[in-house]
Amino acid sequence: MDAILDFIQLHIEMVYIVILSIFLGIEVISRVPAVLHTPLMSGANAIHGVVIIGAIIVMGKAESDNYLALVLGFLAVILGTLNVVGGFVVTDRMLEMFSKKKK
Amino acid sequence: MQASLLSIAYLIGSVTFIIGLKMLSHPASARKGNLVAAGGMFLAIAGTIFLYEEGGEKLHNYGWIFSGLLIGTVVGVIAARKVKMTAMPEMVSMFNGMGGACAMLISIVEFNHLAHTPVSLSISNGNLNAALTDLINMVSGGVDVHVGGKLLIILLGLIIGTVSFAGSVIAWGKLNGKVKDFAFKGQHIVNLTMLGIIVILAGYLVAVINNSYVMEEGSYHVLPQISISFYIILALSIAYGVLFVMPIGGADMPVVISLLNSFTGVAAACGGFLYNNPVMLTGGILVGSAGTILTILMCKAMNRSLKNVLIGSFGGPKTGGAAKEQTGSYKEISISDAAVVLRYANKVMIVPGYGLAVAQAQHVCHELEKLLEEKGVQVSYAIHPVAGRMPGHMNVLLAEADVPYEKLEEMEQANGEMNTTDAVLVLGANDVVNPAAKNDPDSPIYGMPILEVENAKMVIVNKRSMKPGYAGIENDLFFQPKTSMLFGDAKAVLQQLVAEVKIV
Incomplete structure (x- = not known):
């Protein structure tokens, strides 16, 4: 319990960011038409690929004799990149179809 | 200078995510919105690679990082370009699973950092004071050195990321017909028990971690049972992710994917806490909350409640109505x-x-x-x-x-x-x-x-x-x-x- 309270105290600014972001996330997409559900999900999917930054940090900090960190970090970078790049490209492909019909 | 440049890159990244999501929810601006978010992401990633430093030390292993990025980009672009329009949902689920797996791997590596703290290294890092305080606290035993809080975040990232990974892979298999519906009597009880064990075990680890270090050859190591419990949590999380999605029928899969999508967002946000990284935090939480709302909107479009989807085992073998000839x-x-x-x-x-x-x-x-x-x-x-x-x-x-x-x-x-x-x-x-x-x-x-x-x-x-x-x-x-x-x-x-x- 103490650990948790202490942690909140230490990261109080981040806790604020979290709470405000929650409201922002709800607000931002609350009026989306059903047609856009799939592309929006796919776009959000690409955005959480931001976890790649953690993977890069893990990889970049790994000592050269720490094989566990090197191998897992390397895998994490690949998977994270797949998430980001694949996610944005798939979303773009879906939305490409929408813009075509506008013409 | 570099640190403040990085902060600005992260700030721009966070803002583009918000604008991107906003634009994605309007048909006319959706495509641009996606590109805006992608641009912000690129900036944040490039900034991290070249500007990130910790304790005055920059990142190394650039060879590994760039080859990882290259492999991921090539495979990702090919997969996303080649996939048929009909298989799009599976693809989204798969990419989501990759993100979850990424969060899982980060947690495993960070746990191992936490579990083996080389004493000499922390001091040579230049942050002498912090290292000394940590040491004194550790030796005196039981005094909080924030290790509990850190472990809590690592465990959260591990559990959520792993459930999302395992669940997404099953959802992917279900959508392309490789995995069949599977449910047994009392599955919900088994699932809840499993979740209970995961939570209790995680709570136990956070509570005892401070008193679980032993000194050995100049480094601090956690007791073996701590490590074992950590990997038990990992195994249980995989099993839970699989069993959580297994009984849910194919027609409800979009809802499940959307839900797992927001899970991965939360797992990414845990990384934000771990590295004090604002862009991971905002990006992750935004997806977490927007994804949850999107999940509820999807349920509404089908006139089903989320609870119904998760517990009702839609179209599963148990449902009586389906069996009627x-x-x-x-x-x-x-x-x-x-x-x-x-x-x-x-x-x-x-x-x-x-x-x-x-x-x-x-x-x-x-x-x-x-x-x-x-x-x-x-x-x-x-x-x-x-x-x-x-x-x-x-x-x-x-x-x-x-x-x-x-x-x-x-x-x-x-x-x-x-x-x-x-x-x-x-x-x-x-x-x-x-x-x-x-x-x-x-x-x-x-x-x-x-x-x-x-x-x-x-x-x-x-x-x-x-x-x-x-x-x-x-x-x-x-x-x-x-x-x-x-x-x-x-x-x-x-x-x-x-x-x-x-x-x-």
């Missing part, structure tokens, strides 16, 4: 008769479903529609919100075939016009036109809004066979006197129809 007679119609019906109708409504998508028949469908219009028939498409495998799936497919936007009617609008429609052509759709959703309270899809095609004068259903649809439920519609069946692959049938309509 339908014994009735249906009548078939020949291609030429169907062509005559369509040609001489005043108003035709086309109801596309997954069958159309699988057969890649959207282009020839558009051809039929143009042909009928030329002959003076009014043609429109009725799009059920969850037709296909995901909300919006049909709109994307038909847009690909250049079907004009005005021809696509949403469910309420289409239902209002059913009375005046002469013929409805159902192309590979099933559950979304099943009257059981209105009439049969025992049916697992009871309550889902449907396209009321039985109100039209005549219904022609194209299907490959009499097999039940994705939810595994028989469809009364096929046995109604108004309904005629036109068996065959949607593309082949449509091609023949086009040829016939031309000559009648």
